[in-house]
Amino acid sequence: MTPGVQPLIAGNWKMHGTLAEARALAGAVAAGAKAGAGAGLLVAPPFPFLPAVAAALAGSQVALGAQDCHAAPKGAHTGDVAAAMLREVGATHVILGHSERRAAHGETDAVVQAKAAAAMAAGLIPIVCVGESEAQRLAGEAEAVVRGQLAGSLPPGFAAAGGIIAYEPVWAIGTGRTPTEADIAAIHAALRAVAGPATRLLYGGSVKPGNAKEILALPNVDGALVGGASLVAADFLAIAAAVRPGG
Numbered sequence: 001m002t003p004g005v006q007p008l009i010a011g012n013w014k015m016h017g018t019l020a021e022a023r024a025l026a027g028a029v030a031a032g033a034k035a036g037a038g039a040g041l042l043v044a045p046p047f048p049f050l051p052a053v054a055a056a057l058a059g060s061q062v063a064l065g066a067q068d069c070h071a072a073p074k075g076a077h078t079g080d081v082a083a084a085m086l087r088e089v090g091a092t093h094v095i096l097g098h099s100e101r102r103a104a105h106g107e108t109d110a111v112v113q114a115k116a117a118a119a120m121a122a123g124l125i126p127i128v129c130v131g132e133s134e135a136q137r138l139a140g141e142a143e144a145v146v147r148g149q150l151a152g153s154l155p156p157g158f159a160a161a162g163g164i165i166a167y168e169p170v171w172a173i174g175t176g177r178t179p180t181e182a183d184i185a186a187i188h189a190a191l192r193a194v195a196g197p198a199t200r201l202l203y204g205g206s207v208k209p210g211n212a213k214e215i216l217a218l219p220n221v222d223g224a225l226v227g228g229a230s231l232v233a234a235d236f237l238a239i240a241a242a243v244r245p246g247g
């Protein structure tokens with residue numbers, strides 16, 4: 001945790017669930033979110049479920065995020081979604097540059113940077129993901145890779161706009177494996193040096209109720225980006241409850 005920075009536990013639902021399941025999950029998270037609790041909560045459902053999840057979250061402490069946006073404000077981009085459209089259906093945040101998008105959709109740092117700038121222009125808070133591959137970790141390049149991604153992916157004004165950074169080692173996503181606490185702390189210290197004192201720095205990659213307390217207690221870890229465990233309300237809320245109130 002970082003003094004003065006409110007922690008955030010963000011759930012990335014990826015491409016999972018039915019509309020009915022999305023409504024039920026959002027309702028359960030909203031019901032379980034405690035006012036005045038240590039951490040803020042956010043869920044990021046698939047695009048088509050955003051309006052229904054916004055309705056399910058109405059009046060709660062839980063924020064709504066999307067999982068991607070296009071860099072352009074509008075235009076001939078079949079299948080893409082503009083940041084302002086997300087804002088209009090109630091999203092306040094958008095996850096950008098997730099490793100699954102970098103890998104499967106060829107998103108470069110420059111693309112992520114343009115998307116983050118578009119999100120900020122539309123009044124959305126970008127959550128920009130960075131993280132090394134297993135080969136890069138084994139080669140001792142993790143910190144250099146992450147520094148390079150940050151340099152290329154963050155647009156000017158990112159920190160002032162409340163932009164959030166998520167460190168997600170690619171090899172830890174959905175695998176049940178996590179870096180050592182020392183390795184997470186080292187990368188987050190490097191992120192902090194680039195991001196400034198007030199930027200929220202999330203850790204992501206196999207965060208579960210069983211490891212959340214240790215990870216969230218590390219210096220410069222201001223919350224978590226949670227995939228698999230965010231699909232079970234009780235697990236997601238247990239991760240949020242692992243945040244020590246007051247840092």
Ligand code: PGA
Pocket residue numbers: 012168172173174175176204205206207225226227228229
């Ligand atoms: P995981 O996913 O928690 O299932 O590892 C994290 C993420 O991809 O954001």
